[in-house]
Amino acid sequence: MNILKYFLGTGFYSGLIPKAPGTTGSLAVLLIIFWIIYAQIYLLLFVILIGSCLISLWVAPYFEEEFGEDPGKMVIDEWAGQSLTFISISFTSDLKSGLIILIAGFILFRFFDILKPLGINKLQKYKGGFGILGDDLLAGLYALICLKTLIFTWPNLFGMV
Template identity: 75%
Template sequence: MNALKHFLGTGFYSGLIPKAPGTAGSTVAVFIIFGIIYAQVYPWLLLFLILTSLISFWVTPYFEQEFGNDPELMVIDEWAGQSMTFIVISFTGNLQTDIIILLTGFIFFRIFDILKPLGINKLQNLEGWFGILADDLLAGLYALICLKTLIFTWPNLFGMT
């Protein structure tokens, strides 16, 4: 069972990348999200958010026991946060536009996840699974707000008119 927790918690082992495991994990999540939007099964994005959040809750005790408090190699929480970024984004069906939206959302999420402004850092300091997951979900929410605002304010940046 621990092997499964390790596999899922590390985001299919993407969290084992020695430099920037959170970015590596978020990158893998964006590819999964791309698959969901490309297949146009948008409800699966909500399912992905819920599932990754539940998995994060499930694997956190194992990771904290084995690797200490909020270990970097556990990136399933980044998957949940990254999916939060796109939860209510309207994709266009145009591959080029949708890739630009995904890259922009990815960048916004990584900025908020790394810098941890606006209360994100306070959430991360909470103990256990809630703190580990909540900071990424809030980073994803801030990234969503920025992305949605950018799309609404400057749709031409994304090839939308």
């Protein structure tokens, strides 16, 4: 069972990169997110969000016991936050604008996840899975709000006109 928890918690081993595992985990799920949005299978994005949240809560006690508080190699929480960033985003048929939106959402999520402004750092202080997951979900929510605002205010930049 611990092998399965390790496999899922590391985001299918994407969190095992020694430098910046959270960024690597976010990039791994970004490839999946891009395909889902481009194929317009939005329900699957919701499934990944809910699934990664549930998995995160399930594997967190194992990871904290084995690797310490909020271990970097556990990136399934990044999968949840990165998924939330794109939960109501759609692409046009233009591949270039889709990539611009994807990169902007990734940068915004990593900004909020790394710097933890606006109360995100307070959520991380909770023990266990809720602390590990909560800060990433709030970072994803802030990134979603910013991304939607950017798309609305500068639609030409994102090829939405």
